[in-house]
Every structure is written in structure tokens, then in C-alpha cells.
Amino acid sequence: MTPPIDVDLYSDTITRPTPAMRRAMAEAEVGDEQLLEDPTVNALQQRVAELLGKEAALFLPSGTMANQVSIRVHTRPGDELLAHRTAHPIHFEVGGIAALAGVQVRPLDGPRGQYDAATAEAAIRPGWREMPRSRLLWVEQTSNLGGGSIWPLERVREVTDLARRGGLATHLDGARLLNAVVASGVAARDWAAPFDSAWIDFSKGLGAPIGSCLAGSAAFIDEAWRLKQQMGGAMRQAGIIAAAALYALDHHVDRLADDHANARRLANGLADLPGVRLELDHVETNIVLIELIGSLDAATAMDELRRRGVRMVDLGPRTLRAVTHLDVDAAGIDRAIDVARQVFV
Numbered sequence: 346m347t348p349p350i351d352v353d354l355y356s357d358t359i360t361r362p363t364p365a366m367r368r369a370m371a372e373a374e375v376g377d378e379q380l381l382e383d384p385t386v387n388a389l390q391q392r393v394a395e396l397l398g399k400e401a402a403l404f405l406p407s408g409t410m411a412n413q414v415s416i417r418v419h420t421r422p423g424d425e426l427l428a429h430r431t432a433h434p435i436h437f438e439v440g441g442i443a444a445l446a447g448v449q450v451r452p453l454d455g456p457r458g459q460y461d462a463a464t465a466e467a468a469i470r471p472g473w474r475e476m477p478r479s480r481l482l483w484v485e486q487t488s489n490l491g492g493g494s495i496w497p498l499e500r501v502r503e504v505t506d507l508a509r510r511g512g513l514a515t516h517l518d519g520a521r522l523l524n525a526v527v528a529s530g531v532a533a534r535d536w537a538a539p540f541d542s543a544w545i546d547f548s549k550g551l552g553a554p555i556g557s558c559l560a561g562s563a564a565f566i567d568e569a570w571r572l573k574q575q576m577g578g579a580m581r582q583a584g585i586i587a588a589a590a591l592y593a594l595d596h597h598v599d600r601l602a603d604d605h606a607n608a609r610r611l612a613n614g615l616a617d618l619p620g621v622r623l624e625l626d627h628v629e630t631n632i633v634l635i636e637l638i639g640s641l642d643a644a645t646a647m648d649e650l651r652r653r654g655v656r657m658v659d660l661g662p663r664t665l666r667a668v669t670h671l672d673v674d675a676a677g678i679d680r681a682i683d684v685a686r687q688v689f690v
């Protein structure tokens with residue numbers, strides 16, 4: 346029998362709402378969200394529009410829907426989207442780019458989930474009649490498969506300037522944007538400013554059970570509303586979950602620094618093992634990528650960790666990912682290090 350999970354580093358999505366968050370949810374004022382009558386949803390949308398420096402915002406059930414709705418507003422079938430080859434919608438949204446938007450992807454290369462302006466420039470189509478239109482440029486901040494890396498602000502500005510000059514719209518997948526905010530000290534609105542659309546996820550490091558909020562111009566959000574409705578994302582008394590998101594914005598943002606410290610603590614505890622390659626200065630936020638260079642493959646390592654009560658995930662044959670979050674403290678990290686030191690040999 347598999348023992349219970351003692352330290353769960355699978356993802357920052359596994360957090361459970363705290364008692365105080367649950368109280369906020371229980372006490373939320375609610376109304377019919379589809380009629381724009383849920384005061385808590387309305388307050389959350391207002392709050393996120395301000396946070397991201399945009400005219401309007403829209404509460405959605407997931408980050409996946411925020412991405413898919415955005416792609417559909419910005420593009421037409423046959424258009425092309427430029428994104429790093431590790432971008433979330435390419436791998437984890439069940440082909441929605443193709444199935445829902447009818448759009449194709451130009452995957453871009455570069456270390457740690459980021460491409461540079463020269464790479465983007467070379468990929469923008471020259472506008473020949475037989476080519477797809479380059480229509481949307483995509484940045485994921487922080488980069489998930491890039492190990493939680495933070496795109497430097499200068500690079501964000503370079504690639505988005507280039508996109509605008511080429512007539513492309515720009516989208517910020519900010520599932521973990523607030524991790525970048527806390528780690529960099531750059532405000533969310535400054536990160537979001539060069540983008541036509543940007544969103545944050547409440548169900549990752551912020552520790553809420555459900556939801557994302559997408560922001561952009563009033564016209565963009567009007568269109569996004571229609572697609573939210575069409576895709577079955579319009580809700581009723583959604584203030585119950587919006588209250589958790591508001592609670593998270595009030596109480597769980599600054600503490601992301603603890604997750605970042607715990608990720609560094611974990612990395613420091615593993616970096617000297619002979620079976621492991623781990624770049625300490627690549628641990629910028631709450632994700633640690635562990636490359637196995639000994640005899641052990643990642644799937645076996647994952648099983649061995651799991652048998653000892655620690656959960657991580659294999660992202661490739663030789664790569665494990667560990668993610669820190671609100672439900673793991675420094676003592677838990679130390680237990681994970683002890684276990685990992687038995688396994689990574």
C-alpha cells in the first residue's frame with residue numbers, strides 16, 4: 346500500500362482553502378453573476394482591473410479558459426500564434442488552440458521558457474498571401490516548464506514592442522504573475538502594461554480553490570464575456586468562489602516570498618548530490634527543476650519518493666519538478682530533502 350503523502354510538492358494547485366478563507370466564502374454576498382449582479386464577483390473584477398492596470402476584467406472558472414477565450418478574441422481561424430515551445434496551451438489545454446480557435450502555433454526556442462526579440466522577429470511572417478497571419482504574441486510569466494523563471498522586464502518590452510510594430514496582439518499568461526511580482530519587486534501593472542490581455546490565477550500559489558481573472562480593454566472584455574458564456578463558463582452565485590480570490594489577494598500575495606525561500610531551501614539541500622544537476626541561480630520563484638544525471642530515471646525516482654511520503658512529478662525522462670506552496674513549510678521541505686537524499690543516489 347502507498348503511504349499517505351507527507352510532503353506534497355506536486356504543484357501549487359493542491360492547496361486547500363484555509364479556515365479563514367472558507368469563512369470569507371461562507372459570508373460572501375452573492376447574486377446572479379450572468380446578470381452582472383454578484384457584488385463579490387464585481388468587486389473582484391474591479392480589483393483585478395486595477396491591479397493589472399486595465400479598463401476591465403472578467404472572472405473565469407480557470408486559467409485554461411482565460412487562455413482559450415483570449416486566443417479566440419485576438420485571432421481568426423488560420424492565424425498563427427507565437428509562443429515559447431513550452432507554453433501551457435501547447436501542452437496542457439487539450440489542443441484547444443487548434444480545436445477551439447483553429448489557430449496554429451509557431452513554437453519559439455530559448456532557454457528556460459523564454460525567447461528573445463531576435464527569435465520572435467525571425468518568426469513573424471512577412472505577409473505573403475500563402476502564409477498564415479502572425480496574429481498573437483504570447484508570454485508566460487513566470488514560465489512553468491521553464492522552472493518558474495522570470496522574464497526580465499526589458500525582454501518583455503522588447504518582444505511586445507516588436508509585436509506591436511508587426512501588428513500582432515499580445516497576451517500575458519500570468520498564472521504565476523504574482524510570484525514574479527513578489528520576487529522582482531516590479532508591480533503587476535508594470536508587467537501587464539505592454540499586453541493587450543493579461544490574467545492571474547487564484548488556484549495556484551494564491552491558494553484559492555477555483556478561478557482566474559482576465560483583464561484588458563473594455564472592448565476586449567465585452568468580447569471575452571460572450572465567449573465565456575458560449576463556452577459554458579458563465580456562473581450564477583459565483584461570489585462564493587470570488588470571495589476566496591479576494592481573500593487570497595488580501596492575505597496570500599506577500600507570503601509567496603515564503604514559497605520562494607522554501608524553493609531555494611529545497612534546491613540548496615539537493616544541489617550537491619552526485620545524481621542531481623540543479624542550477625541554484627535558476628530557482629527564482631516557487632518551482633525547482635531537478636535533472637537526474639545518475640542511474641535513476643525520473644519515473645522511478647518519483648515512485649521512490651512517493652513510497653517515502655514525498656510527491657514530486659516527472660516532467661521528462663530525466664526531469665523532476667517540485668513546487669512549493671502555502672501548505673508546505675520549511676520543516677516539510679527539510680523532510681523532503683532527507684527523503685530525496687535517500688533516493689537521488
Ligand SMILES: *Cc1c(COP(=O)(O)O)cnc(C)c1O
Binds near residue numbers: 406409485521557
Ligand atoms: C496552471 C496554468 C494554466 C491553466 O490554469 P488552470 O487554472 O489550471 O486552468 C495556464 N498557464 C500556466 C502557465 C499554468 O501554470
